[in-house]
Amino acid sequence: MILFTIGFTKKNAREFFTLLHRPGLKRVVDVRLNNTSQLAGFTKKGDIEFFLKEIYGLDYIHLPELAPTAEIMEAGRKGGDIDIRHL
Numbered sequence: 001m002i003l004f005t006i007g008f009t010k011k012n013a014r015e016f017f018t019l020l021h022r023p024g025l026k027r028v029v030d031v032r033l034n035n036t037s038q039l040a041g042f043t044k045k046g047d048i049e050f051f052l053k054e055i056y057g058l059d060y061i062h063l064p065e066l067a068p069t070a071e072i073m074e075a076g077r078k079g080g081d082i083d084i085r086h087l
Helices: 013-019 045-056 070-077
Strands: 027-030 059-062
Touching (some): 027 045
Parallel strands (some): 027 059
């Protein structure tokens, strides 16, 4: 299995969905804690699930238990490196 990660912030819908156009991709796993009130409307749970299925035939699953911890998020906001081996 090969895993890719992409973010949705600072991307418009065209940029976001173009990144997902990959041969062999079957599923998008959403690891955000909150997938219902994002600023980018196309990434809200109902919308993203619909678009992924309609555009590329992809499955969508939301697994918030895989979301980054508050400590990881804070380190990312500060622009520092995040060594997940020590969290």
